[in-house]
Amino acid sequence: MIITDKIRCGWCHSSDLYMKYHDEEWGVPVYDDTTLFEFLLLETFQAGLSWITILNKRENFYNAFDAFDYKKIAQYSDDKIQELLQDAGIIRNKLKVYSAVTNAQNFITIQEEFGSFSQYIWAFVNHTPVNNSPRNLKEVPATTPLSDAISKDLKKRGFKFVGSTVMYAFMQATGMINDHVENCWKRNS
Template sequence: MKRCNWANINELMKNYHDNEWAKPIYEDKIFFEFLILESMQAGLSWDIVLKKRENFRVAFDNFDYQKIASYGKNKIDELMKNKGIIRNQLKIKAAINNAKQFIEIIKQYNSFSKYIWSFVNNKPIINELKSDKDILSSSLLSDKISNELKKCGFKFVGTTIIYSFLQATGIINDHINDCFVKNKY
């Protein structure tokens, strides 16, 4: 089976690639999970984040944005002591802030899913890529969404983070053309 080369690092990455990456999602909770994980990845490798994913799940109350929005100083202190996650205070505070903004978008659009999918008219973008070298790190779409999220008050949502977020959630399918997962979803 041919898969995207970036996934061949280890079994965890292969499993993520084969079963999650670029699979369209529509559940707000999963969107929020990836928003946290992608923002935590800034400056690090995705492999590091995946290895800590379950620790994040426990530390961040199963990615419950309602609970995270109410985190205060004590919870921030607790998270900063948690060696199982990425202990970056700016990223932790951004996760709390983003939970609040996420809730506001849900109030306005009835779901974050409806909001984010509206940028692509509810249809995934399937890029034609011959190799991993053709995969972009940003696009006009990620620029636009990044700017819109920033206007809404989100933090750690630069265009590269958002492009990765769009790939992770299946809004953009960047599997290379001969990857066995390309047309799976």
């Protein structure tokens, strides 16, 4: 049950689902490769859309993309891709669906090079979450030099839909960056 009288970041008040995501996931450090891939896939599909749109379809994405099993996704056939493009439960953007396969393949390549995707991605913040101290939502940036650098490196490695804004949102979602505003109950929890 969501406690609605808590002070939260202003972006999450439009639905119980949004508040639950804020309270239980957003900004919590993630080190598990499967969960990191889930957020990478969801964030790439979110590009140009609202996050609540993706949250509302998250279970559909889970089912459509084999529980975010990047090893399976990396092997998707054209038939499977066509099936996904017909699935009204997800975002049926052809370029994004194809990028999910490409990104899964590149994700595995990074694992082979670094031992895990977690080792690779967390090295950008010296394996320690960056604690920003925004007083309000206006002080939370959409991009930073760090998200620019991660985006550039991922693109160099062949990833798609990983622009700086997407990567900043990914860092926030996976707890690499703590952008809870100063009066939010999750700020220091």
